[in-house]
Amino acid sequence: MIPSIGNVGPTLTTVLGGFIAVVGAFLKSEHDVRSKTDATAKHTRKPAIVILFGGLLSIAGGLWSGQNQTKSAELRAQFEHDLRAKSDEIAQKSEDLVKLNREIATKSDQISSLNQEIAASVTGGNEFVYLDPLLAEEQNRIFLIIVHDGRYPIYDVGFRVLDFRVGGTKPLAEEMLSNTFSVGSLAPKTRRFVAYWPLVPGQTHYAFNFFFTARNARGFTIQQYRFAKINGKWLSATDVRPYNGGRVLHSHIDPNYPKRADGKIDWNSQLYSNP
Numbered sequence: 001m002i003p004s005i006g007n008v009g010p011t012l013t014t015v016l017g018g019f020i021a022v023v024g025a026f027l028k029s030e031h032d033v034r035s036k037t038d039a040t041a042k043h044t045r046k047p048a049i050v051i052l053f054g055g056l057l058s059i060a061g062g063l064w065s066g067q068n069q070t071k072s073a074e075l076r077a078q079f080e081h082d083l084r085a086k087s088d089e090i091a092q093k094s095e096d097l098v099k100l101n102r103e104i105a106t107k108s109d110q111i112s113s114l115n116q117e118i119a120a121s122v123t124g125g126n127e128f129v130y131l132d133p134l135l136a137e138e139q140n141r142i143f144l145i146i147v148h149d150g151r152y153p154i155y156d157v158g159f160r161v162l163d164f165r166v167g168g169t170k171p172l173a174e175e176m177l178s179n180t181f182s183v184g185s186l187a188p189k190t191r192r193f194v195a196y197w198p199l200v201p202g203q204t205h206y207a208f209n210f211f212f213t214a215r216n217a218r219g220f221t222i223q224q225y226r227f228a229k230i231n232g233k234w235l236s237a238t239d240v241r242p243y244n245g246g247r248v249l250h251s252h253i254d255p256n257y258p259k260r261a262d263g264k265i266d267w268n269s270q271l272y273s274n275p
Contacts, residue, residue: 010065020053126218127154129186130240130250131210135227141196148186155215157183161197164207164272204229207272221249224267228258237265
């Protein structure tokens with residue numbers, strides 16, 4: 001109720017003051033007319049007082065209205081200031097929330113990556129091994145050295161050797177048992193001597209396929225390894241692929257190693273199979 005009076009009061013006061021001033025002016029006009037026609041009429045200041053009172057009341061209403069307008073402007077300015085402050089606060093909280101969500105997403109990615117690292121260190125991940133044979137012609141043997149270049153340990157490693165010169169000359173069970181080697185577990189960046197393999201003196205070409213097994217799926221690989229003696233110097237070529245084919249996991253070809261006309265290695269050349 002009070003706010004209603006405060007809003008309407010200045011207008012009512014101004015109107016009332018104007019009305020009283022008009023009444024005073026009317027009374028003064030009547031008195032002036034009567035004074036001209038009636039010599040006995042007494043002079044009075046009441047109309048002037050009424051006019052003065054009405055004028056002062058109108059002035060008071062105007063001042064009251066101006067005060068209310070100033071107060072309203074101040075309240076509006078304060079409201080807009082508070083609104084902007086709230087908006088800025090909400091915007092800052094939104095930015096903080098977005099930043100927090102980004103941090104949570106980053107932490108989730110880090111946790112996921114860490115879990116993958118832990119799983120890979122336990123299972124062997126996508127690691128594989130290969131052989132880097134050392135040919136010792138003067139000893140008529142090849143030293144079989146296994147290499148693990150990966151980031152994680154690899155477990156339960158083993159391999160079987162297929163020598164192109166003798167493959168299939170023994171009963172299958174005997175051949176598999178005599179050509180199979182158990183390596184065990186390998187730490188990352190490891191080289192280990194496993195065994196040696198005999199050579200036939202006087203040969204100029206040797207071919208071996210190594211079939212690897214390990215606890216992890218990637219550990220099931222096939223490695224082709226070929227030696228050729230060119231101008232009195234032994235050269236080699238090798239590649240490693242998954243059992244089921246696919247991209248080459250590791251390869252090395254010495255410069256000047258013999259190739260076919262199309263520039264590729266002839267992995268199954270008859271030269272490797274001659275006894």
